[in-house]
Amino acid sequence: MAMVINLYFGYAFYMAGLLRWTGVKNFEGELISGGETITIIFIIIISVTSLAGAGNNMPAISGARVAGKFAFDVIDAVPSVQPNEPGSMVLKREDVKGKIEFDNVCFNYPSNPDLKVLKNLTVTFEAGQTIGLIGPSGSGKSTII
Numbered sequence: 454m455a456m457v458i459n460l461y462f463g464y465a466f467y468m469a470g471l472l473r474w475t476g477v478k479n480f481e482g483e484l485i486s487g488g489e490t491i492t493i494i495f496i497i498i499i500s501v502t503s504l505a506g507a508g509n510n511m512p513a514i515s516g517a518r519v520a521g522k523f524a525f526d527v528i529d530a531v532p533s534v535q536p537n538e539p540g541s542m543v544l545k546r547e548d549v550k551g552k553i554e555f556d557n558v559c560f561n562y563p564s565n566p567d568l569k570v571l572k573n574l575t576v577t578f579e580a581g582q583t584i585g586l587i588g589p590s591g592s593g594k595s596t597i598i
Contacts, residue, residue, distance in 0.1 A: 458498065465494045546581075553578040560596055570596050 469490035479485050536543065560571040570593040578584055586594040 461498070462494065465490065465497075549580060551580050555597070560593070 469485065469487070472485050477485060479489065535541070554577045555574050558571050558574040559569060561567075561569045570591070574593070574597070586597060588594055
C-alpha cells in the first residue's frame with residue numbers, strides 16, 4: 454500500500470511538472486502552481502482512504518438502519534385501546550388494589566424440556582411495591598415478567 458501511495462505521489466508530481474512545463478492553465482487563466490498540485494494530491498489521497506475505511510463499517514450501518522426501522526415502527530404504531538374513547542375510564546394509581554402471587558411455579562421452555570427455568574418459585578408482589586429481579590443469565594428473570 455505504501456508503494457502504491459509513493460508511486461501515486463511520484464506520478465502526481467510528474468504530471469504537475471509536465472502541466473506547468475507545457476503551460477496548462479487553471480480555471481482562472483494562471484499557470485498551475487505547486488500549492489494547487491499538493492492540494493489536489495492530498496484531497497484525492499484523503500478521499501480514497503476515507504471511502505476505503507467506510508467499507509468496513511457497512512455491516513454496522515446496515516444493522517443500525519434495520520434496528521432504526523423497527524424502533525420507528527414501534528413508535529409509530531397506533532394502540533388498539535385509545536385513552537380518550539367514549540366510555541373509557543382512567544384509573545388512578547391509588548385506586549388499583551391487589552397483588553401478584555406465584556406459588557410453587559415451575560417452568561421450562563418446550564425447546565429444552567430438561568432445563569427448568571423456574572423451580573418452585575414462591576413470591577408475592579404487593580401493590581405499589583417496586584421489585585428488582587437479579588440473577589445470572591438464564592435464571593428466569595424475563596420469564597417471570
